[in-house]
Amino acid sequence: MAAKDAVGRYGERVVAERLAALGWEVLERNWRCALGELDIVAVDHDCVVAVEVKTRRTATFGSPLEAVTPVKVARIRKLLAAWLASQDRTFTEARIDVVAVTLPSAGAAQLEYVRGAT
Amino acid sequence: MIGRTRSVVLTGVRGHLIDVEAHLAASLPAFTLVGLPDASLHEARDRVRAAVASSSLAWPQRRITVNLSPASLPKSGSVTDLAIAVAVMAAAGMIAPASAARAVHLGELGLDGQVRPVRGILPSVIAAVEAGCPHVVVPQANAGEAGLVPGAEVTAVDSLAQLAALYGSDDARPTARGPSATPPAEAVSEATVADLADVRGQTEARWALEVAAAGGHHLLMVGPPGAGKTMLASRLPGILPDLAPADALAATSIHSIAGTLDASTGLLTRPPFEAPHHSASAAAIVGGGARLARPGAISRAHGGVLFLDEAPEFPMGVLQTLRQPIESGEIVLHRAYGATRYPARFQLVLAANPCPCGHYFGRGGDCTCTPMARRRYFARLSGPLLDRIDLQVDVLPVRRAQAAPGESSASVAQRVGQARDRARRRWADLPWTASAQVPSRWLRDNTPRSAASVAHAAMERGRLSARGADRALRVAWTLADLDAVAAPTSDHVARAMMLRSRDGVQ
Numbered sequence: 001m002a003a004k005d006a007v008g009r010y011g012e013r014v015v016a017e018r019l020a021a022l023g024w025e026v027l028e029r030n031w032r033c034a035l036g037e038l039d040i041v042a043v044d045h046d047c048v049v050a051v052e053v054k055t056r057r058t059a060t061f062g063s064p065l066e067a068v069t070p071v072k073v074a075r076i077r078k079l080l081a082a083w084l085a086s087q088d089r090t091f092t093e094a095r096i097d098v099v100a101v102t103l104p105s106a107g108a109a110q111l112e113y114v115r116g117a118t
Numbered sequence: 119m120i121g122r123t124r125s126v127v128l129t130g131v132r133g134h135l136i137d138v139e140a141h142l143a144a145s146l147p148a149f150t151l152v153g154l155p156d157a158s159l160h161e162a163r164d165r166v167r168a169a170v171a172s173s174s175l176a177w178p179q180r181r182i183t184v185n186l187s188p189a190s191l192p193k194s195g196s197v198t199d200l201a202i203a204v205a206v207m208a209a210a211g212m213i214a215p216a217s218a219a220r221a222v223h224l225g226e227l228g229l230d231g232q233v234r235p236v237r238g239i240l241p242s243v244i245a246a247v248e249a250g251c252p253h254v255v256v257p258q259a260n261a262g263e264a265g266l267v268p269g270a271e272v273t274a275v276d277s278l279a280q281l282a283a284l285y286g287s288d289d290a291r292p293t294a295r296g297p298s299a300t301p302p303a304e305a306v307s308e309a310t311v312a313d314l315a316d317v318r319g320q321t322e323a324r325w326a327l328e329v330a331a332a333g334g335h336h337l338l339m340v341g342p343p344g345a346g347k348t349m350l351a352s353r354l355p356g357i358l359p360d361l362a363p364a365d366a367l368a369a370t371s372i373h374s375i376a377g378t379l380d381a382s383t384g385l386l387t388r389p390p391f392e393a394p395h396h397s398a399s400a401a402a403i404v405g406g407g408a409r410l411a412r413p414g415a416i417s418r419a420h421g422g423v424l425f426l427d428e429a430p431e432f433p434m435g436v437l438q439t440l441r442q443p444i445e446s447g448e449i450v451l452h453r454a455y456g457a458t459r460y461p462a463r464f465q466l467v468l469a470a471n472p473c474p475c476g477h478y479f480g481r482g483g484d485c486t487c488t489p490m491a492r493r494r495y496f497a498r499l500s501g502p503l504l505d506r507i508d509l510q511v512d513v514l515p516v517r518r519a520q521a522a523p524g525e526s527s528a529s530v531a532q533r534v535g536q537a538r539d540r541a542r543r544r545w546a547d548l549p550w551t552a553s554a555q556v557p558s559r560w561l562r563d564n565t566p567r568s569a570a571s572v573a574h575a576a577m578e579r580g581r582l583s584a585r586g587a588d589r590a591l592r593v594a595w596t597l598a599d600l601d602a603v604a605a606p607t608s609d610h611v612a613r614a615m616m617l618r619s620r621d622g623v624q
Contacts, residue, residue: 063179066147073146098146112179117146 011055011101012039014109019051031083038079047093050080052117055101055109064100065114073098073117121208121215124222124251125186125201126242127193129410130458131371133238133245135222137187138198140205145181151202153186156194156455162227165196166203169227173279174291178210192455194410196226197236200255203227203278204285213285221253221273222246224260230293231278235259240379241371243267255281263374266385311356311391314527316349319516323350326511326617328530331357332537333596334552336444336466336506338429338499341513343476347469350513351425354467355391356527358422359535365421368461372417389422392464396431404439404449404462411451411458416443419464429468430498437503440466444506465554466507470499479514508554508589510618537599553595558588565591565606572611582615590614 016026019042027048028041040051052072054064061067076096084094100112121140126133136153149163170177184202186193201223208218224242226234239260244267246254252271256264261274275281282290317324323339327350330337337354339347361369370386373379379386394403394415401407405414416424426432443449447463473492477484487495504510542551550556562570573590576582582590593614594606601610 063147065179068146070146070148114145 007057007103008053008055011099011103011109012053014101015051015053015099015111016040016042018111024049028083031079033079033082033086035079035082036075038076038083041080041083043091044095046091047095048080048084048091049095049097050076050083052076052096052098053101054098055103057103057105059102064102065098065112068098068117119209119211121205121210121218123201123204123208123218124246125198126222126224126245127186127191127195127198128238128241128245128375129191129456130460131241131368131375131413132459133242134191135245135249135251136191136193136198137185138201138205138223139185139187140202140209141183141185142178142180142206142209143183147179147181149182149184151184151186153184153189154192155186156192158195159186159193159198162196162199162202165199165227165229166206168229169199169231169278170203170207172229172231172293173277173282174289174293175207175212175279175282175287178206180210182206182209192410194455195236196234197224197238197242199227200225200233200257200278200281204281207282207285207287212289213282213287217285221255222251223255224264225255225257225275227278233257233275233277233281237377238371238375239263240266240367240374243270243272244367244371246270262384263379266370311388311527312349312353314353314356314530315524317346317353317524320346320350320513320524323347323511323513324524324530326509327354328357328534329593329596329600329617330354330465330467330509331530331534332600333508333541333593334465334554335508335593335596336468336554338468338470338504338507338510339513340470340472340511342479342515343471345513345515347513348425348427351423351427351467351469352391352393353527354423354425354465355389357531357534358389358465359531359538360387361389361421365463369421372413372420372460376413376418378418386421389465390419391423391425392416392419393425393427396426396428398432398436400433400436400439403436404443405451405458405460406453408453410455411453411460413460414449416440416449416462416464417460420461422464423467424464425467425469427469429470430495432498434498437498441502441506468499468507470496472512479512505585508593508618533600536602537596540599540602541595553592553599556592556595558585561588561591561595565594565611569594569606569608569611572608573615576615586618589618593617 020026025043031038038050039053042049054067056064096117098114098117102110119142123138125136125138204218204223207213208215226236228234235257240263243254243264247269255273258274258276264272277292279290279292341347366385366387392415403415405411443462449460449462451458472478473487474495475486573587577587594610597610598606
């Protein structure tokens with residue numbers, strides 16, 4: 001497995017733990033279908049949230065948030081719809097959040113949370 | 119978080135003050151520009167972003183929305199780059215919002231954060247001052263031009279980092295600057311106006327030129343190649359008086375928009391001279407361009423001289439476009455984004471060969487053209503245009519005996535200036551300042567009967583049309599001014615008729 005994939009896995013784990021600690025119900029990790037993959041699906045109160053985690057070690061190639069392009073957000077939206085269709089449970093709201101994880105060479109990971117990406 | 123500042127966009131020579139506001143939202147990074155920008159203005163996003171980053175400032179990782187208000191006004195070009203950058207920096211808290219909001223920002227940004235000069239600074243600053251915002255920030259290279267506007271408080275900057283530091287940013291650092299690639303503006307030919315003393319002989323043509331200058335009359339010169347028509351025409355600006363203050367401001371504004379202003383020489387005070395080549399299109403002559411029109415040769419000649427050399431070689435359609443601006447002194451150009459109005463009060467000077475081969479003068483012995491070709495050649499300068507040209511003279515080749523050096527421009531200009539002063543005093547209460555603009559009615563009512571009778575007699579004999587008679591009277595008033603007498607005499611009218619020696623020539 002390439003180093004960048006390991007970085008991504010680590011970032012996703014950090015975020016999932018943090019969400020669980022906040023009291024969110026984490027329903028899925030790395031849910032896959034033909035369209036692609038959702039990093040995390042969680043429930044925040046009555047709202048189902050697809051959380052996209054983007055992890056980077058440096059800002060040399062720009063902020064991790066910048067890597068989440070409108071095209072990518074549109075794909076996550078479709079994936080979330082596909083996920084909802086596969087479930088029996090219903091939710092009143094759905095949302096897409098993005099978490100940027102920066103991993104400095106030493107110290108704790110820094111999280112930047114964007115609620116409701118469009 | 120919202121950052122606000124102001125800028126100016128131009129439609130024609132009119133500037134409109136616009137509000138530039140930037141909103142930063144916590145969302146995925148994006149940069150949208152709203153408020154009717156065109157494609158060229160959309161490019162501002164990439165320039166602004168690169169310029170901020172190059173100034174050692176962090177570009178905000180937010181969803182940035184920049185609005186140019188009023189949103190109904192179409193906006194174009196790069197002049198708002200600086201204002202957009204300032205609004206974003208103010209919204210991000212990088213600079214003091216109050217100082218950003220206080221000033222009007224004009225300028226284009228380079229990717230390295232350099233503030234580059236833009237066109238149309240003069241009318242933009244005028245608009246800002248008129249709208250009650252005297253604080254303007256302009257590119258260093260445009261500082262001289264902005265300083266021409268009375269009441270403007272000009273801050274000149276050459277980099278975005280410099281401006282950010284002025285506004286209280288501690289982090290801004292300009293990137294090392296390479297040699298500037300911006301060439302100086304193509305200067306309006308002013309120092310290059312040659313002296314009339316260079317013209318040898320041509321007493322009659324010189325006289326016609328002096329009368330044209332004194333009365334603001336349009337002039338047609340017809341003569342064989344090498345007779346000196348171009349030489350004479352190019353010396354007309356040298357004997358014209360300085361521009362009136364209002365004309366100077368209008369002319370400078372037009373040249374600023376056209377990008378032909380050399381700001382180091384300050385306000386244009388000498389009449390401009392435009393000599394478009396006969397291959398010029400109608401859009402090049404009257405102004406044109408997509409969406410919003412840019413000024414053409416006639417507007418650049420505002421207050422000065424438009425010289426059409428080889429006039430019959432111009433396409434008929436191009437010559438016809440001149441008729442309306444000759445009448446109204448301005449041109450209104452309609453394009454997709456709206457109508458643009460440019461001042462265009464110019465003195466028209468036409469030069470033409472007498473026929474396609476150029477040798478049909480005197481007895482016409484050397485001419486190889488058929489009568490039909492000769493007629494067709496001149497038919498291009500058809501009636502309606504020639505009707506508006508008060509002075510129409512033949513310029514014959516110079517013979518050796520005549521070839522003494524002529525009077526200098528300075529002494530001719532002095533006589534012209536005195537004649538113009540007389541005319542201005544006489545018509546102080548009336549809306550015209552030179553005899554070329556006087557309506558026929560005033561001429562008929564005020565020309566002494568004894569003088570007018572000469573023209574009327576010529577009319578009776580069928581030598582002169584009614585309009586031709588009016589023109590003769592109009593020129594006669596100019597001649598009277600040159601002679602420093604109160605009103606034209608019969609002698610003046612007779613001489614005026616001689617200055618239309620082409621009447622009846624076919």
